[in-house]
Amino acid sequence: MTLEMLVIKIPETEDGSRIDRCVRRILGNINQAMLEKYLRSGLILLDNKKIKSSVKVNTGQLVKYSSHIKFENGKIKQFNQADINNYYKNLYKRIFIKETKDFIAINKPCGLAVQGGSSQKYHVDDMLKCIFYDETAPKLVHRIDKDTSGLLLIAKNQKSAKKISNFFKEHKIIKTYLAIVSPCPKTNSGVIDAPILKKGVDGKQKMKVDYSKGKQSITHYKVLDKIGSRVAVIALYPKTGRTHQLRVHLEHINAPIVGDRKYTGLPGIYNLSEKLNDHDSITQIKWNSEDINNLQLHAYSIHMPDKETIEAELNEDFKNNLKFLGLSLPNNINNIFT
Template sequence: MLNIKIPEKEHGTRLDRCVRRLLGQLNQSLLEKFLRSGMILLDGKKAKSSTKVFYGQEINYSQKLSFDKPYQVKKISEYNETYYKNLFKKIFIKETSEYIAINKPSGLAVQGGSKQKFHVDDMLKCISTDDNSLKLVHRIDKDTSGLLLLAKENKVAKKFTSFFKDRKIIKTYLAIVSPCPTDDRGTIDLPLSKSFTKDYQRMSVDQNMGKRAISEYKVLDKVGSRVALVALFPKTGRTHQLRVHLEYINAPIVGDNKYRGLSEVFMSSHNLPEHKKLSQIKWIPNNIKNLQLHAYSIRIPESETIIAEVSEDFKQNLKFLGLKLPKKLHDIFI
């Protein structure tokens, strides 16, 4: 077996992406096969492609493997660099000696991919310096807006990663859902697993093979039984957890085109009391499918609570529906 140490710049990235950057291009299905068979190991042990790697670990790989071509870092264009720097100024929340907090807009992916023109990973390259390489310590979905923390050093990234892993951080989300949950407050404890269709993959409740997922929620305001503003606390961090759990209790998030629930009220012609039809709401100009989910706050153990205010569009949607945003939100689940 040949060995290569993971450099500092790869700290916190996915194993499959790290392999490609360090060793060269390899088809994803083949890479998965080599990981399962043990031809590629992480610190001498089998690991999944999605496993996060850390500075100082070793990738062990068989000398029989061949890679198509060395990985080449794509240079960020001058136009994109200017865009990212201006974007960072707009979404910047605060900076401490340990981290920077930003308010990610809906529609901006966190990680790059073949279909992503702009993403946070590239933005970090533009705003980082040789002495200060910013690192993501957690992620939110592309269509979810809100709070992201960027660690300034590896030791800070490791500390925050352990906080998330040990469930010491309290994250509060806000969502507009339709229809309202049956109960005004509750805990959803349902295991989730990935399921695949011909066109795409999605998460679903799976009592047999799923991983445990726990979400708390509280209704903050509602209009009859049609629509509500809900605060959410994901105690675990499964993919699309909040979206799947809300769909399961038939209170899907407005604008969620993947986890629509049973009623799809937001696409129907039902009238709200003293309101226009929900189908006439302009979430984004001429686009009703903008996901109404916002990562509002993070409470750090023995420290402060960081807040990312909701966007003007979100506020306008609340106003249109007659929903009110309470003043104190960050301590709901403490």
């Protein structure tokens, strides 16, 4: 008989609970002795590991259990995400780019968080736990924002994770991002050297430029194509890796990313309702930040120390906006910062 493992995610209401009590509340009643037997034998796992019944759980952790376990007064319909495995398997197939002996590269879609939180239903870390079942599961070595799409490297083991992390720290990996911004930067290329600090109260915190207390943050940029001074597609290389760095830096030079609801720059930035000269024949354009649901920022490529370059194809939304605006990309994007 094939052993099928079902999966549920620990809800916020069970944060800090003992695993035995949590299982009863979520899945249904079960004899304590049998429950402990299932835990010892690996028929009930927490994040793919055997645990004791007294272990406390955290929001977002995954409980895997055999489909053959019988729970009394089953409550599984209340919290069960029985299709989570299929969802993640299909997602992984769709976003997979390549695999080497050291890493896996994926093309993360906009809206998918890299790591979980109380409000995240799905995230990359969760996906890895679902697909890889042992301690050699791939490990995250860098992050991109939930609303940013594009390339993410995942180390295949601890040794590779340490090596790739060091590459990032020593600036031996060059990451190139693409963004649609409005208005255009005042110069066609440049370096934004502006220290960043988190400010505000819990729940309303933002990263802001602070020259007295902020951490050093450096971003290189180059305009690839533009429409006058109103809208442009640009390439970006963050030499440092601060939270929301690209978004904060572009707002700082008053060239915020289209679709950014948090770092919006000055109000009334753009409003086009005319034919755009020297571009595709587009008429009656009404281009406004409120028309864009997704942040127009894409992690396009990574240039490795061994000269290998990995690319993540632009998503359809980004492509359609480029076409709509009549903006085009050059062929040598990956050579701009190398």
